[in-house]
Every structure is written in C-alpha cells, then in structure tokens.
Amino acid sequence: MHGVLPGGYWDDEGRLHRQFELTAMTGREEELLVRRDTDSASLVTEVLSRCLRRLGSIAPVTPEVVRGLLVADRQFLLLQLRRVAFGDLVRGSLLCPWPDCGRRVSLEFSLADVPVEEAADHAPVHSMTLSAEARDDGEAACAEVHFRLPDGSDQEDLSGLLADNEAEALTLLLSRCILRIGPYEPPGDQRVAALSPRARAEIEERMERLAPRVEQTMETECAECTRTFLVPFDVQRFFFGDLRAGAALLYREVHHLAFHYHWSEREIMDMARDKRRTYIDVLDDVLLEVQNCGT
Numbered sequence: 313m314h315g316v317l318p319g320g321y322w323d324d325e326g327r328l329h330r331q332f333e334l335t336a337m338t339g340r341e342e343e344l345l346v347r348r349d350t351d352s353a354s355l356v357t358e359v360l361s362r363c364l365r366r367l368g369s370i371a372p373v374t375p376e377v378v379r380g381l382l383v384a385d386r387q388f389l390l391l392q393l394r395r396v397a398f399g400d401l402v403r404g405s406l407l408c409p410w411p412d413c414g415r416r417v418s419l420e421f422s423l424a425d426v427p428v429e430e431a432a433d434h435a436p437v438h439s440m441t442l443s444a445e446a447r448d449d450g451e452a453a454c455a456e457v458h459f460r461l462p463d464g465s466d467q468e469d470l471s472g473l474l475a476d477n478e479a480e481a482l483t484l485l486l487s488r489c490i491l492r493i494g495p496y497e498p499p500g501d502q503r504v505a506a507l508s509p510r511a512r513a514e515i516e517e518r519m520e521r522l523a524p525r526v527e528q529t530m531e532t533e534c535a536e537c538t539r540t541f542l543v544p545f546d547v548q549r550f551f552f553g554d555l556r557a558g559a560a561l562l563y564r565e566v567h568h569l570a571f572h573y574h575w576s577e578r579e580i581m582d583m584a585r586d587k588r589r590t591y592i593d594v595l596d597d598v599l600l601e602v603q604n605c606g607t
C-alpha cells in the first residue's frame with residue numbers, strides 16, 4: 313500500500329521524504345513480534361524496516377532510517393500495517409466509566425477514522441524564543457533555543473528509563489532534542505538541566521504543537537446511558553495485542569496448510585496473513601464438500 317507520512321523523514325542532505333510504500337507482514341514478521349515481548353520500540357523498528365519498501369527516494373529502508381522517524385510517523389505506519397493485516401474495523405467491549413451506569417458496552421470503530429494531524433511545520437530543526445520569565449538568569453543571549461522532535465531512537469534508548477524514572481527520562485529526552493541554546497551548540501547536558509521549569513514547559517509545549525500526531529483517545533458513546541466518554545487507545549500496545557492474540561493461530565494455520573497442501577514451512581511463513589487466510593478458507597470449503605460427499 314502507498315501513503316504519505318504525517319511528518320516525514322529528513323535525510324542528511326536536507327531532503328524531506330514523506331511518500332511511503334508498505335508491504336503486508338508475512339508469517340515471519342508475525343512470529344518475530346510474538347516471540348519477543350520486551351522493548352517494543354526496537355521491535356517496532358525491526359518490523360517497520362522489514363515492511364517499508366520505500367520512503368520517498370530511499371530504498372531499501374534501513375533500521376537506521378526507521379529509528380530516525382518521528383514518533384507519530386511510526387505510530388501511523390503501525391496503524392497502516394494493522395489495517396492491511398486485520399482490516400479497518402476494531403471491535404471490543406468495555407465497561408461504561410459513568411459510576412451510575414457501569415454496564416458493559418461494545419465498542420466499534422474504523423481505523424480510517426483515527427484522527428491524524430499533519431506536522432504544523434515541516435522542518436528538520438525548529439527554533440523558538442523563550443519568554444523573559446523563563447530565563448531566570450536574565451541572559452538575553454540564551455533566549456533562542458533550537459531543537460528537533462523526538463523520534464524512534466529516543467523511544468528505543470529511553471523506554472527502559474521511562475519505566476523506572478519518568479522525570480529523569482524526560483530530562484534526558486530534552487537534552488537529546490535540544491540542539492542549541494543561545495550561542496551554545498551543542499548546549500551540553502548541564503545547560504539543559506539548568507533550564508528553569510518554565511523554560512522546559514515552554515519548549516515541551518512548542519514541541520507538542522509542532523509534532524504530527526496520531527490521536528490516542530477515541531470518543532465513544534455508551535449505548536445504555538447514551539453519555540459519551542473517552543477511550544484511551546495506545547497504538548503500539550494495541551498493535552502488539554492484536555498480533556499476540558493471533559499467535560496461537562499462526563502455527564495452527566501453518567500446520568493446516570502444510571498438512572493439506574504439502575507446502576514447506578518456509579513457503580507458508582513467507583505469505584501475508586490475508587493470503588494464508590484465503591487458502592485456509594478455500595481449504596475449509598473443499599474439506600466441507602469432501603465431507604458432504606462422504607455422508
């Protein structure tokens with residue numbers, strides 16, 4: 313499938329690459345995802361670099377390039393992979409969070425309806441001027457800050473720390489993303505750590521405003537009490553959850569096809585999920601007919 317990233321990848325020569333070509337996961341990628349359940353950011357990198365055929369004029373797309381993709385671009389690509397493998401529709405059930413209701417309601421939405429916001433300003437590096445209140449040393453020279461937006465390499469390197477010490481992880485993220493403060497380039501960890509809380513808040517707020525975004529909450533209505541509420545929707549967890557749920561089936565399907573068609577395990581694992589499913593459906597029909605003839 314083809315598409316356009318909400319952000320895009322900047323190569324070393326300053327060119328932006330946004331058009332992508334994605335192929336469906338085969339049994340190999342499904343197996344990879346299912347077998348390893350730790351450090352999902354690096355797993356996302358591995359899956360995406362295997363399934364991305366082309367990014368702008370970049371082909372093949374290496375893991376290094378995928379690491380350099382913005383967080384929302386990676387989420388966007390995961391959503392597209394999920395759509396190809398399992399379709400657009402998401403079904404589930406949950407309890408209505410209104411205390412006087414609390415009844416089980418079914419949830420159904422289309423992934424095509426997940427709101428995606430394009431980057432407000434496509435640039436490899438952004439700059440901003442801190443407010444006077446944010447600069448507690450009053451140094452006018454240090455008012456200008458240059459930064460890049462968080463990407464896959466930040467996710468990979470900081471995911472462990474994020475679970476242990478969120479504050480420290482966020483400080484580290486800032487010092488990775490801030491490329492210059494006033495005349496200091498790079499600013500050094502100490503100068504970033506010395507930023508006032510107000511300055512940090514201003515930078516973080518600007519980063520959020522500039523970054524592309526895949527909406528991670530869905531508004532839904534309770535069918536019982538008709539009131540609305542927000543359902544959190546973590547793209548990465550959701551993607552892995554779906555695949556792990558289908559994990560037990562993967563090997564059954566391989567066995568089923570190998571048994572009846574005499575294909576090798578390698579041949580079957582190289583098929584995309586929908587192709588595998590098509591053969592299984594055909595096979596089930598045939599087996600049913602054979603059974604009917606026999607009785």
Ligand SMILES: [Zn+2]
Binds near residue numbers: 413537
């Ligand atoms: Zn309700």
